[in-house]
Amino acid sequence: MCSLHHKHPKNSKSAHDQEHRQWSRRSFIQALGIGGSGSLLLGGSMLRASSVSPLAVALNNADSDRILVLIRLQGGNDGLNTIVPMLQYDDYANYRPNIYHRQNNLIALNEDFSIPQYMSPLESMWGDGKMKVVHGVGYQDQSLSHFTSSDIWAAAEKVEQYEEGFLGRHFTEKYPDYLLNPPVDPLAIQIGSIGNLIFDDEDISYSFLVSNPDQLQQIAENGVQFNMANIDKTCHSGVQKEFLRQQSNATYAYSGVIHEAYMNATNGVEYNDDKISQQLAIVARLIKGNLGTKVFMVTLNGFDTHVDQITRHERLMGELSGAVKNFFDDLNQTGHDEHVLGMTFSEFGRRAMENGSNGTDHGAASTTMFFGPGLQGNGFAGEYPDITDLDKNGNLKFNTDFRGLYATVLSQWMCLDVGQVQNALVGNYQNFDLGFECSADPTDPTDPVDPVDPIDPIDPNDLFSHKPIYDIEERPSIVLNINRAMHVDIQLYNIVGQQLGSLKNGFMAEGTYIVNIDEALENGILTTGKYIYRVTTYEGASSKMILIR
Numbered sequence: 223m224c225s226l227h228h229k230h231p232k233n234s235k236s237a238h239d240q241e242h243r244q245w246s247r248r249s250f251i252q253a254l255g256i257g258g259s260g261s262l263l264l265g266g267s268m269l270r271a272s273s274v275s276p277l278a279v280a281l282n283n284a285d286s287d288r289i290l291v292l293i294r295l296q297g298g299n300d301g302l303n304t305i306v307p308m309l310q311y312d313d314y315a316n317y318r319p320n321i322y323h324r325q326n327n328l329i330a331l332n333e334d335f336s337i338p339q340y341m342s343p344l345e346s347m348w349g350d351g352k353m354k355v356v357h358g359v360g361y362q363d364q365s366l367s368h369f370t371s372s373d374i375w376a377a378a379e380k381v382e383q384y385e386e387g388f389l390g391r392h393f394t395e396k397y398p399d400y401l402l403n404p405p406v407d408p409l410a411i412q413i414g415s416i417g418n419l420i421f422d423d424e425d426i427s428y429s430f431l432v433s434n435p436d437q438l439q440q441i442a443e444n445g446v447q448f449n450m451a452n453i454d455k456t457c458h459s460g461v462q463k464e465f466l467r468q469q470s471n472a473t474y475a476y477s478g479v480i481h482e483a484y485m486n487a488t489n490g491v492e493y494n495d496d497k498i499s500q501q502l503a504i505v506a507r508l509i510k511g512n513l514g515t516k517v518f519m520v521t522l523n524g525f526d527t528h529v530d531q532i533t534r535h536e537r538l539m540g541e542l543s544g545a546v547k548n549f550f551d552d553l554n555q556t557g558h559d560e561h562v563l564g565m566t567f568s569e570f571g572r573r574a575m576e577n578g579s580n581g582t583d584h585g586a587a588s589t590t591m592f593f594g595p596g597l598q599g600n601g602f603a604g605e606y607p608d609i610t611d612l613d614k615n616g617n618l619k620f621n622t623d624f625r626g627l628y629a630t631v632l633s634q635w636m637c638l639d640v641g642q643v644q645n646a647l648v649g650n651y652q653n654f655d656l657g658f659e660c661s662a663d664p665t666d667p668t669d670p671v672d673p674v675d676p677i678d679p680i681d682p683n684d685l686f687s688h689k690p691i692y693d694i695e696e697r698p699s700i701v702l703n704i705n706r707a708m709h710v711d712i713q714l715y716n717i718v719g720q721q722l723g724s725l726k727n728g729f730m731a732e733g734t735y736i737v738n739i740d741e742a743l744e745n746g747i748l749t750t751g752k753y754i755y756r757v758t759t760y761e762g763a764s765s766k767m768i769l770i771r
């Protein structure tokens with residue numbers, strides 16, 4: 223992590239650079255579809271479709287027609303220079319003699335808070351009652367690591383190893399056969415933010431990569447892009463070619479419906495030629511094209527402003543403000559804006575005092591902004607941190623747990639059952655009055671009807687479980703835990719859903735079993751790559767990913 227002082231010691235800078243390399247490495251792995259996610263280029267922007275959680279499924283199937291657009295400010299946005307505290311302006315200016323906003327360059331939101339002049343596109347949104355600000359957003363014992371704090375925001379909890387986000391937490395239990403029976407529409411679409419886990423399950427990839435809408439249309443019309451026949455698998459290059467083609471073909475599952483929605487609409491305003499504007503322009507077309515997706519996430523990178531913050535922050539927040547204004551103006555032309563809520567978030571804020579490079583170092587609490595006519599008026603929520611009462615590192619203390627904002631949006635805007643929200647967030651968090659309330663009867667996915675033996679109605683989740691395991695040489699097997707004798711059928715599929723053979727089919731007594739895939743499969747040795755196995759019992763079907771190395 224970065225130094226807590228104005229200048230970075232050499233070893234601290236090295237650790238900071240190492241973290242960025244680690245972050246970039248995971249992003250690169252995910253872009254290849256190896257780590258559980260991937261990407262697509264639509265209209266020149268990176269787009270990732272992910273649909274892995276029961277909460278996302280509930281969002282898509284909810285009676286509400288509302289949509290959530292998450293706007294990630296990657297790198298740690300400086301809340302103090304975004305929403306300037308006029309009541310403590312002198313203290314604010316003293317902390318930042320070189321980078322504070324002069325009063326004649328500020329736009330007053332009210333007598334207590336202002337925004338910089340370069341965020342002027344948001345002035346009309348505030349005046350029209352389409353913007354709210356939440357103060358002091360963060361969490362207890364803030365990590366100052368980009369990597370870890372991003373994972374905490376995604377997972378909504380602190381754990382030793384992060385493999386799934388809060389929107390992907392309960393996929394295996396509630397929707398066990400998703401891999402072989404996906405819904406028609408993508409449940410969540412992500413532009414940029416490769417490396418973020420918010421929609422991820424630990425072993426599932428729903429991704430595709432094309433360069434433009436024309437290529438997407440070609441894929442949608444022609445099915446899989448690569449021919450899997452006549453590949454010489456006796457040589458290493460042939461095995462590699464089969465794996466890469468299989469991976470590429472598997473990424474196009476949602477290309478057709480996305481392309482159809484994209485082509486069914488046009489943008490009604492002219493967006494600026496910057497990354498966040500172009501991302502939101504794509505989202506606007508997909509929403510106006512009536513794609514059934516309920517959650518979108520876009521990303522604006524560059525907020526790690528250790529150096530030259532004045533110039534960098536002005537460019538970033540100027541781009542964001544213009545993009546958000548154009549986005550809602552675009553949706554307003556067709557009335558879709560009434561159903562869309564925008565929400566910014568960032569992994570942490572910045573230090574209260576500037577450093578020696580006209581920038582700020584990693585901090586704690588920051589601000590979250592909400593946008594849309596559904597807010598029913600402008601205003602502030604949460605208690606603003608006292609900037610004269612900093613923590614031991616010189617950071618603003620958080621007053622608003624970010625998970626409370628998630629809970630508010632999911633239960634009051636998206637109309638999800640409170641129990642489901644609590645499960646996803648691993649706890650019960652305070653809701654905030656953001657001006658909206660549920661527009662429909664809440665869904666209740668918390669206790670779905672599971673098939674239960676009528677003679678002995680025991681919770682079926684306690685009767686049977688399975689997962690892939692790997693030995694010391696990384697050879698794959700499936701471990702089964704059976705708490706009641708039952709018939710078990712295990713079939714193996716390739717990544718595009720083609721059945722390869724049976725691994726087990728017969729009656730199994732109570733106990734723990736290990737099914738070695740190489741030994742069980744009668745059709746020979748599998749090539750390197752991802753596969754899917756499906757276990758079917760009287761309870762139903764359940765599928766998981768397994769990797770052959």
